[in-house]
Amino acid sequence: MSRLILPYAAPDIGQPASLFPDYRSTVARSPRQAPIAIPQTLTEVTGPTDWSRLMGPAMADLTIQHKGEPQGQRIVVTGRVLDENGRPVPNTVVEIWQANAAGRYIHAKDDWPAPLDPNFTGVGRVITDELGRYRYVTIRPGAYPWGNHKNAWRPAHIHLSLLGPAFATRLVTQMYFPDDPLIEIDPIANAVPMPYRQRMVSRFDIGTTVPNWALGYVFDIVLKGRDQTPFEDDHDDDH
Amino acid sequence: MTTTTDLEARNAAPRQDSQDPSIFGQTPWQTVGPYFHYGLPWKGGADLVGRSDLGARPDLMPPEHFLLSGSNVSGTPAGEVIALAGCVYDADGKPIEDAMIEIWQANANGRYASPDDDRADIALDRHFVGFGRASTDRDGVYRFRTIRPGRVPGPGNSLQAPHVALSVFGRGLLKRLPTRLYFADGEGNETDPILALVPEARRHTLIAQRKPDGTWWLDINLAGENETVFFDL
Numbered sequence A: 001m002s003r004l005i006l007p008y009a010a011p012d013i014g015q016p017a018s019l020f021p022d023y024r025s026t027v028a029r030s031p032r033q034a035p036i037a038i039p040q041t042l043t044e045v046t047g048p049t050d051w052s053r054l055m056g057p058a059m060a061d062l063t064i065q066h067k068g069e070p071q072g073q074r075i076v077v078t079g080r081v082l083d084e085n086g087r088p089v090p091n092t093v094v095e096i097w098q099a100n101a102a103g104r105y106i107h108a109k110d111d112w113p114a115p116l117d118p119n120f121t122g123v124g125r126v127i128t129d130e131l132g133r134y135r136y137v138t139i140r141p142g143a144y145p146w147g148n149h150k151n152a153w154r155p156a157h158i159h160l161s162l163l164g165p166a167f168a169t170r171l172v173t174q175m176y177f178p179d180d181p182l183i184e185i186d187p188i189a190n191a192v193p194m195p196y197r198q199r200m201v202s203r204f205d206i207g208t209t210v211p212n213w214a215l216g217y218v219f220d221i222v223l224k225g226r227d228q229t230p231f232e233d234d235h236d237d238d239h
Numbered sequence B: 001m002t003t004t005t006d007l008e009a010r011n012a013a014p015r016q017d018s019q020d021p022s023i024f025g026q027t028p029w030q031t032v033g034p035y036f037h038y039g040l041p042w043k044g045g046a047d048l049v050g051r052s053d054l055g056a057r058p059d060l061m062p063p064e065h066f067l068l069s070g071s072n073v074s075g076t077p078a079g080e081v082i083a084l085a086g087c088v089y090d091a092d093g094k095p096i097e098d099a100m101i102e103i104w105q106a107n108a109n110g111r112y113a114s115p116d117d118d119r120a121d122i123a124l125d126r127h128f129v130g131f132g133r134a135s136t137d138r139d140g141v142y143r144f145r146t147i148r149p150g151r152v153p154g155p156g157n158s159l160q161a162p163h164v165a166l167s168v169f170g171r172g173l174l175k176r177l178p179t180r181l182y183f184a185d186g187e188g189n190e191t192d193p194i195l196a197l198v199p200e201a202r203r204h205t206l207i208a209q210r211k212p213d214g215t216w217w218l219d220i221n222l223a224g225e226n227e228t229v230f231f232d233l
Helices: A051-055 A196-200 B004-009 B200-206
Strands: A074-083 A093-098 A123-127 A133-139 A144-146 A152-154 A157-162 A171-176 A215-218 A221-223 B081-089 B099-104 B131-135 B141-147 B163-170 B177-183 B207-210
Touching: A051 A093, A051 A123, A093 A133, A123 A133, A157 A221, A171 A196, A171 A221, B081 B099, B081 B163, B099 B141, B131 B141, B177 B200, B200 B207
Parallel strands: A074 A215, A074 A221, B177 B207
Antiparallel strands: A074 A133, A093 A123, A093 A157, A144 A152, A157 A171, B081 B141, B099 B131, B099 B163, B163 B177
8 A cells, every 4th residue: 555655844954964084973974875865665764752751751950869959050942842843842851961060971981070959950851831831941051072083072062962853854963152252162063064054052041030039041952843734636535 | 018918929030941942943853862661661572572581681770660561462463483683883882881772663564653644544453562672681682672663665656675673772962863774585675765865885774684593783883984874863
């Protein structure tokens, strides 16, 4: 039986290439041959939606996971997950991980001399509502040095991972902050050409800011969209 | 004169950012980096049929900071239980110990647990989601326990050979690399519409071989002589 497959869009012009030599780790870790174009099949246009069975319930407040409160600037991050046609992506999981306020990850391989925070892990997970909206509370991560080149520093960022509705809509990205001068000299952010790089920058918003509590940032995330539903004739309908 | 109400209504001047309609479009990919282990691969993420801890790397963080949920498999799915494994290598043939693999596959009947697979005549399996996530270990090896998938339709009237969709992530990978795993003895490999698009000399990079212990083994070479075929998605 022939099935109608509505494919998702190709990567747009704002997507980075796999090889970006300024980010040195890409040199030994990117394919040399061009990827092979394939038609999207049922495999690519389906995807896991039973996220709670896989990952468990939401963890939307990263500041209440331990005995005490973490150090740092408390922030609220909110926004919508949309497809590139502007339609909300409801009931999809956004996985979150980040460094602490000092720019240190709770990871055995991160050993630069910034303090760990026993009250901060830096992991979370939120689910979009019917309008594609999400919201979480965390602390603003710090910048940190890395070994890419002499005096290399990553801009403050929050890692985000989204499944979306299909295998084809998978996205892992990093959210940056609007007032960070390190973005324009960071090789990872710079793998994305301007102006598309700015799609990864959140917006400070006084309306999201909670009085006497936390600064607010807004960040919409845009997944690949599906081609518009083809016109279906309705000759068989009763009128 | 400025009133208090005016002050409360003030917002920062918008700059070009994620909220700017003039650059609206797909959010760009960025790497998972080297420190994703406390954020993504949960215990049991790579065990689609049982309740082991397969897939996680709890050795890479203090135990009180492993906050990801544990395995939630509700029962044994129908079908042949199989082990999938392989080593992820970089361009110099060095194993990559900070990579992550995700899989997506149909159940034993060839049905995806997704609302976009609405073929009601093919049974779902309430114990099988078909999605898994595995960190590579210290030797660069990923391992999954899953069910051998059934065949699913391809373009036109074609039928695809049994396969598992696979994504590779890691430090140094700015975006995931999508590929597929087929089985050396898979029914329909020779007529599979996707394999047919791959130059014959490179098809072997997608075909898992059975080890003496029964494991289906497929190495992933990000570059180099036997560079794995990756797809444009």
